[in-house]
Amino acid sequence: MIFVMTEEKPRIGVFLCRCGGNISDFVDLEKVKEKISKIDGVVTVEIDDHWCSAPAGQKIKDSIKKNKLNRVIIAACTINMHQEHFQELLEEAGLNPYLLERVNVREQGSWVHRDNMEAATQKEIDLVKGGIFRARCLTPLTPIREKVSRNVVVIGGGITGIIASLELAAGGYHVYTVEKSPTIGGRMAKFSKVFPSLDCASCILTPKMAAMESSKNITLLTYSEVQEVSGSPGNYKVKILRKPRYVDESKCIGCGDCTQVCPVKVPDEWNSGLNKRGAIYISFPEAVPRVATVDEANCLYIKHSKPGKPVCGKCIEACKADAIDFKMKPETIEIEAGAIIVAVGSEVFDARQKPELGYGIYPNVITNMEFERLTNSDGPTKGELVNPVTGKPPKTVAFIQCVGSRDEKFNPYCCRIGCTASLKHAVYIKDFISKDIDIYICYNDMRTVGKGFEEFYRRARDLGVKFIRGIPSEIKQKPDGSLVFNVFDATTDTLFEVNADMVVLAAGLIPPKDVEKIRETLKISKGPDGFLLEAHEKLRPVETLTDGIFVAGTCLGPMDIHDATAEGMAAASKVMGFLAAGEIVREPIIAKVDEDLCSGCRMCISVCPYDAIEMKEREEGKVVSSVNELMCKGCGLCASTCPSGAITVQNFTDEQLRSQVKGILVEL
Amino acid sequence: MKEFEPKIVAFCCNWCAYAGADQAGLSRIQYAPNVRIVRMMCSGRLDPMFVLEAFKSGADGVLVAGCHTPGDCHYLSGNFKAERRVLLLKRLLEQMGIEPERLRIEWVSASEGAKFAQVVNELTQKIRELGPNPLKGAFSNSSQNR
Structure with missing residues (x-):
């Protein structure tokens, strides 16, 4: 690899992207080109439809060689897209990848100023000027290589965590699966059947749970919680609290x-x-x-x-x-781990928050989770569905959809599983209990998105399940204990009175209670719905913005078992990709000390959040700061604190940032 | 004469505010076109000199945006350091004859595109009311286009 030294005069190539009209429909790129071409150091300005495409990438490489460029500016989308691809192009053309400057003119420009082309064009000119000024001060940098641990911590022992753990164990990684409850299995372990096949949930899940216990590559830490995470990607240190169960796991034989x-x-x-x-x-x-x-x-x-x-x-x-x-006694253990998968799941909406539906008031109003337990052979009635009031099987069951979901007062989002879950319960009653039990499903929209789900809906209709498009506003109890409600059916324009001896509420999913603790421990963003936020909704669905920390399953939002399993596998595969080489390459965005300028005042030590700075003796009588490259994360607190200007952060130096500010504001 | 259009420099942290601005873009939220973003890894990277440089170079306003306090900072406590610096800087600016309202610090998470847009709109409006940076033109621009 040949790196061009940067002492020579900057020769800057600016590549303006049309983004297939996403940018060029709202910004006058010809005017941008005309303005910035005059700036000192700019050798070429080129415009293309998609600089991220393969043929355009070749054009960039050719231009670097032809024009002897030693700085490349790409004015296109956010730096969170395609950065590695563009860095590789530079390397392939013989340039150091840190001589690339990205200017975000789509997310920050054309997409947010669509009704004002003049202003959007001026903004792009200013942003590119800033990029040019900053690019002049860029220096070649070498990425940092670090050995990584082959241990992985999976937080959460539900179906997502189980699948992720098993995949990683099969790949030869050692997994520590941390589950806060006394057993793994999660919500799926409580289900009776799964849709749309009506397989028994246990028959699918329990072999996986047994495999977790028997795998040599898995250490199960149940009744345990992650308390603290430190270290860096590839080498995290995870502190785990083992709550006392007052039973010695190694002695207990589970006889009961x-x-x-x-x-x-x-x-x-x-x-x-x-x-x-x-x-x-x-x-x-x-x-x-x-x-x-x-x-x-x-x-x-x-x-x-x-x-x-x-x-x-x-x-x-x-x-x-x-x-x-x-x-x-409670015990805290510390585990070294190369990566962490967060699969902490979700909780079920508390239907008591909608007292008009009678849950918590009338015992024969139950939730969909309670229905699962009442039809589960391990459940309180050994799988016999009985009306909690009479103790006898019900004659009429009504299901109410969207409880807490698609509701501006509670959760605006769709719970994604409620419709198919109620269909499952309805078909279960008809298939396994009695065809003579009358069933009503009161719904807003039947959202049966998934393989075979629409066919499943047809089957429920064929079995005689009655569908009413409307949600009752109040459920009342009659003197005999049975229930009655009025509901307006929007498809037939009719008000119905429904008498039922049991009502089942399709309660949706909500973020887990302790989500804030997890977010703060691992620095994961959350979305407006309160669920954890993935790095990119389409292209990085199981990653977070922090390397080595992955997310999967219903802690990201409501999903069914199929999707949760797929995410568990995806997260495991991302972890293997991340750790497989035995080392990771880190961005060289770390603090550097100019020992000539350092006065040894130690202010940097007091602000560093990671204890990454210590004093070292440079020569007799003179101590200077020294940064531990492996511990430094590049925040730059030390650089902005140093009164002598002796510390800077690579790729975010004072000179680079001040030049960028000047460049943005300079009048051409 | 053309109406006064403020120029505002926004120092955004990589993890929350920059991603929040991206979110505004993804959601196509339309807001005032007066802000130019400078990306930093952490709002705590903000050297007071960057803000002074911006005003010296003719910015009419400066926004500093980072992760929510107390717990969201990717680097644990950088947002608090930024907040302290901004408070001190406001006093310094006042002594220099620059209205402290021209400098604003805000917390914007990665999902708060709407908040980012709202903050930009508010600050732009505020600076429209204040008028141009009183220091504009006080320093020669001749050496800047190196």
Whole structure:
């Protein structure tokens, strides 16, 4: 590779992009060209439809050689698009990739000033001038190469996290899967059937959960939470809190004897509170790990024992494996990891927020998650669908769609799964329970987007499910305990009165409660809906803006199991691509000290957020700052703080930034 | 005579504000065409000299935009450092005869395209009311086009 030295006079090539009309329809590029051609150092100004295309890339390389360019300016889209591609073009033409300057004239220009061509043109001229002035001060830089860890931390043990972990384990990476609950499996483990095939959810999921437990490449950290993340891409340090379950995982055989003798009875969150569990419990029979957990908030032994005077302790007596250990303390472990996948999932909208629908008031108004548990053979009724009021199977069931979703007062977005989930429940009733049960589905729009989903909708219609296009405004209870509501059907222009002995609410998905903690720990952006934000909605769906931190599954927004699985696999594959070479190449945007100017005042040390600066003895009696390249992240706090102007940040030097400001404002 | 069109330099951090401006573009939110963005990795990279350079070179206003306080800064605390500097700079500007309202600091997240546009519109309007930078023309431009 030949790098042109930059002591020679700048020879600048400016490449203005039309972006297929995205820019040139709103900016007079000929005028931009005319104005900037006169600036000192500009050798050529060229215009093309798409500089990102392969033939145009060849033109840039040819121009670099023909015009002996030593600076390249591309005035097109945001630097967050195509940057690596353009840097490669420079390298292929024998130029250092850091002699490239990007000017964003689409997102910051033509797209936001569409009704004012004169102003948009002037703005592009100013931005390109700034780029030219900055480009004159660019220097060649060498990317930093770093060895990386082959460990990966996956946060979340739902279907997305499980799939991502298994893929990585199969690829030879060591995975630490961190799950806050006592078992992995997530929401999918609570489902009875999955749409549109009506396969049993457990039959698909439990083999994957078992594989998680048996894989040598996976360390399961259940009942654990990520507390802190430090380090840098490729070499993160992840602090994980292991909450005490007061049961020794290595001794417990999962027999469940302890759960039988526990005198405490509290609502079982696994079954949406439809039944009770003890203070020592195993969430469900296929739990992984199949180990009991003590709920310390409700355990009599923990709450009431005094030194020398234990209270209760029945589980200790019942345990033949001697696994119960009330001396257990919270423990924090630290893991080195090259990359992190965030797959923390979502939560279900609390239908109590819409009291007019009667949830939490009438026991026979249930949510779609409760329907799953009532039809699950592991559930509180062993899979028998019964009306919670009468204890008998229902004769009429009504489903209400869009509960909390597509609702400006709560969540404006579509929950994406509610329609097909209710269809699944309706078909389940007709297929598995009785064709004679009447079913109504009250909906806004039937959104059955997915492979085979529309056909599934047809099947529900053929089975006699009645569809009413409209949402009731209030559900009332009759003296006999059954329910009644009025609903206006927009397709037939008719007001119906529906009598049902059970109502199922299609509650949508919302961001998880602890999303802010995760965001702050890992520095991930969130969207206006509160879900985590991917780096690019189309082209980088499982990446974040931070290298080595990936996102997948419903923490990004509502999606079904198919999409969550695909995202888990995508994230795993991105991690493998990121770590496979054993080293990563980092941008050389790091602080540099001019030892001649450094007075040794140590102000830089006090502002550095990463402890990346220390003092070193340069010669006898003179200490100067020294930057640890591996720890520096390039924020530039030290550079803007240094009173001697001795520290600068490569690619963001004082000279470069001040020249850019001058260039923007200079009148031609 | 042409109506006064303010020129505003905006120092945007790479992670939140610059991405927020991109979001405004992706959403085609139309806003005042008076701002020119300078990208930095962190708002805490803002050297007071950059702001003074902008006013010296004839900017009518300066916007500094970074990640929301307290917890959003990609570099933990750079946004707080930027905020302190801007507060001090406002006092300095006042002594130099430049209205402190010409300098504004704002937090814009990567998804807040609408907020970015709103801040630009407000600042542009404010500076329209204040009129041109009183220092404009006080320094020779002759050496700038090197």
